[in-house]
Amino acid sequence: MLAPVTSLATKSVLDLIDTGQSILRALSPLIMSLAVIYFVWALTQYLLKEGEERAKAKDAMIWGVLILFVMVSVWGLVEILDATVF
Numbered sequence: 001m002l003a004p005v006t007s008l009a010t011k012s013v014l015d016l017i018d019t020g021q022s023i024l025r026a027l028s029p030l031i032m033s034l035a036v037i038y039f040v041w042a043l044t045q046y047l048l049k050e051g052e053e054r055a056k057a058k059d060a061m062i063w064g065v066l067i068l069f070v071m072v073s074v075w076g077l078v079e080i081l082d083a084t085v086f
Contacts, residue, residue, distance in 0.1 A: 021082075028075060035071060039064030
């Protein structure tokens with residue numbers, strides 16, 4: 001009696017997961033591009049400024065590299081999980 005309900009629920013959950021994956025796949029390049037733009041902006045600030053502003057730009061570049069590293073690492077782990085689980 002409950003078999004049709006559970007099969008419909010399973011199908012809707014899988015559709016929801018597929019929709020979420022497609023949204024994340026579409027947003028990933030945008031977010032990655034924003035991180036690269038942030039790093040390049042910090043690099044230009046570092047090259048153009050002096051003194052304390054240059055130190056702030058250096059910190060921003062370090063954060064930009066860390067953000068890019070974390071994003072690429074998480075993206076790789078998600079792709080590995082997607083290939084093995086789904």
